[in-house]
Amino acid sequence: MVERLKNFIGGQWVESSAASTIPVHNPATCELLAECPDSTRADVDAAVRAASAAYDDWRRTPVLSRAQYMYRFKALLEDRFEDLANTVVRENGKTKDEARGEVRRGIESVDFAASVPTIMRGYKVEDISSGIDETAERQPLGVFAAITPFNFPMMVPLWFLPTAITCGNTYVVKPSPQTPLSMQLVYELLEELDLPEGVVNLVHGGREASMAVMEHPDVVGVSFVGSTPVAKIVYETCAKHGKRVQAQGGAKNYIAVMPDANIEASVANIMGSAFGCAGQRCLAGSVVVAVGDAYEPLRNELVKRAGMLRVGYGLNESTQMGTVISAAAKERINSLIEQGVTEGAQPVLDGRGIRVDGFEDGSFVGPTILDGVEPDMTVAKEEIFGPVLSIMHAPDFDSAVDMINQSRYGNAASIFTSSGKYAREFKYRVRAGNIGINVGVAAATASFPFGGQKESFFGDLHGQGPDSIEFFTDRKILIERWL
Amino acid sequence: MTALNSFGAVLTYAIELETRLRDYYQAAGNADRAKEADARRARLERVRRENVVEITLEAIDGLNAEDFTPNLEDTSAEGQRAVEAAAARFYTTAAPKINVREARSALERCAKQHAALA
Numbered sequence: 240m241v242e243r244l245k246n247f248i249g250g251q252w253v254e255s256s257a258a259s260t261i262p263v264h265n266p267a268t269c270e271l272l273a274e275c276p277d278s279t280r281a282d283v284d285a286a287v288r289a290a291s292a293a294y295d296d297w298r299r300t301p302v303l304s305r306a307q308y309m310y311r312f313k314a315l316l317e318d319r320f321e322d323l324a325n326t327v328v329r330e331n332g333k334t335k336d337e338a339r340g341e342v343r344r345g346i347e348s349v350d351f352a353a354s355v356p357t358i359m360r361g362y363k364v365e366d367i368s369s370g371i372d373e374t375a376e377r378q379p380l381g382v383f384a385a386i387t388p389f390n391f392p393m394m395v396p397l398w399f400l401p402t403a404i405t406c407g408n409t410y411v412v413k414p415s416p417q418t419p420l421s422m423q424l425v426y427e428l429l430e431e432l433d434l435p436e437g438v439v440n441l442v443h444g445g446r447e448a449s450m451a452v453m454e455h456p457d458v459v460g461v462s463f464v465g466s467t468p469v470a471k472i473v474y475e476t477c478a479k480h481g482k483r484v485q486a487q488g489g490a491k492n493y494i495a496v497m498p499d500a501n502i503e504a505s506v507a508n509i510m511g512s513a514f515g516c517a518g519q520r521c522l523a524g525s526v527v528v529a530v531g532d533a534y535e536p537l538r539n540e541l542v543k544r545a546g547m548l549r550v551g552y553g554l555n556e557s558t559q560m561g562t563v564i565s566a567a568a569k570e571r572i573n574s575l576i577e578q579g580v581t582e583g584a585q586p587v588l589d590g591r592g593i594r595v596d597g598f599e600d601g602s603f604v605g606p607t608i609l610d611g612v613e614p615d616m617t618v619a620k621e622e623i624f625g626p627v628l629s630i631m632h633a634p635d636f637d638s639a640v641d642m643i644n645q646s647r648y649g650n651a652a653s654i655f656t657s658s659g660k661y662a663r664e665f666k667y668r669v670r671a672g673n674i675g676i677n678v679g680v681a682a683a684t685a686s687f688p689f690g691g692q693k694e695s696f697f698g699d700l701h702g703q704g705p706d707s708i709e710f711f712t713d714r715k716i717l718i719e720r721w722l
Numbered sequence: 723m724t725a726l727n728s729f730g731a732v733l734t735y736a737i738e739l740e741t742r743l744r745d746y747y748q749a750a751g752n753a754d755r756a757k758e759a760d761a762r763r764a765r766l767e768r769v770r771r772e773n774v775v776e777i778t779l780e781a782i783d784g785l786n787a788e789d790f791t792p793n794l795e796d797t798s799a800e801g802q803r804a805v806e807a808a809a810a811r812f813y814t815t816a817a818p819k820i821n822v823r824e825a826r827s828a829l830e831r832c833a834k835q836h837a838a839l840a
């Protein structure tokens with residue numbers, strides 16, 4: 240009998256009122272790991288009420304005291320580091336190193352939150368008129384919530400929750416029903432922190448719970464990470480209900496490789512970008528644009544290196560690429576590869592039909608490289624969210640930039656070059672929120688905002704860094720005179 | 723062959739190696755060396771935890787666990803020197819393949835310590 244997960248509301252683990260559950264499978268072994276409740280509006284309402292009830296006392300808790308919880312939270316996360324990484328692998332399918340990297344980045348967000356007392360500051364100007372001073376103070380706002388994706392089940396919620404609560408807000412997380420176990424474990428650690436009841440709450444579930452979060456009148460702001468179609472819905476729904484919102488959507492990240500690039504070193508890094516996390520990350524390099532004479536050596540090296548990647552179960556340390564999230568995702572990715580081939584791309588490395596000994600039913604898609612991809616092909620335009628790298632050929636730098644800027648997405652783009660001139664021009668002209676110069680995964684660290692433009696981001700303030708302080712606080716203006 | 727083909731695979735092998743060395747020296751009645759091995763294990767666990775960075779995760783080639791397997795049956799003085807030599811050879815070979823500075827430094831430090839005992 241597998242565990243039916245409980246929600247964490249008001250400091251207690253409670254059964255959801257949901258009649259139905261969503262099975263959580265290990266995508267490599269197909270083992271049934273848990274049953275995730277498809278929580279109801281009533282469950283969300285209970286969580287938001289608990290968070291609302293906790294808000295006033297929590298807000299009045301000195302910020303230095305709030306930050307102390309983060310130091311202890313960090314210590315617990317470090318202590319359970321390997322357990323957390325293993326949980327991520329089991330429910331998501333990524334490799335052990337990728338899971339460790341995810342946990343590390345989650346902890347970095349906790350580090351950042353511990354610094355809130357030094358960065359959640361206002362400002363003041365004396366004598367804006369005779370004897371009158373003006374001050375801008377930062378204040379928390381109330382109950383915030385996050386709706387988070389399967390691909391980084393541990394890290395993404397921690398982009399938001401630690402900073403939000405250290406700023407004085409209270410919080411509700413609604414994780415992906417495909418990967419709820421990482422947050423389950425994180426909340427067990429949060430429970431150990433002995434935070435006041437209701438400061439942090441966890442509601443499992445799917446669409447009904449997400450809609451309830453977005454429509455609840457007492458939720459003041461929502462952070463979302465997921466696909467672009469859903470990000471649009473989240474943005475519109477939250478705006479309609481008068482909430483702050485930051486909605487990170489999908490991506491189609493381009494990597495330009497100039498003829499002057501160190502091809503071998505570039506490809507070693509591009510491998511991680513294209514095939515890391517089996518391509519299931521919003522910073523995954525999805526299209527390589529080989530510029531001029533870079534094309535042939537680049538293609539050959541890519542095919543050689545990708546063909547050597549060891550695909551398998553993530554808990555095996557020798558595995559270099561794990562599974563995609565589900566059989567349905569595998570089918571979708573395979574069908575997009577087929578569509579690319581039908582439209583004229585050449586599969587110079589085809590990962591469909593890969594067989595992994597001992598895990599024959601796992602959701603594996605091997606590294607796939609499509610050559611001869613043209614800008615109007617589906618594989619050049621649509622997010623595949625799998626280990627599929629398309630190769631395009633541009634005659635020169637300007638053409639490469641034009642190709643990249645045609646994309647409706649603008650999450651990330653990278654250039655591999657030894658030319659400072661091209662690097663600067665690329666950074667200056669490419670319309671993407673995260674730019675890599677000889678770096679294939681341009682991932683912002685916790686003290687910088689996670690960029691995103693065009694249909695990769697809906698909102699004004701990004702996640703992480705100074706933007707997160709802006710998002711989780713409001714400025715109140717005080718104009719004072721003493722008579 | 724057990725490929726040590728990633729940051730984690732190399733660091734995990736090193737951690738397991740130091741754990742086995744700790745047990746080996748305990749069995750040999752050499753408490754000081756057992757303590758040193760355990761200190762290295764703890765340091766390597768911290769280094770693996772704190773220095774795994776997705777930006778720089780790259781595949782590693784040409785490193786297999788079987789090439790460095792120490793003979794832990796022989797606890798004689800000569801056997802201990804051979805064990806230390808095998809460990810030093812592992813760290814010396816592995817360190818340049820790691821692209822994260824602190825992790826590479828930790829492996830180099832282990833190499834020096836083992837080489838001094840070989």
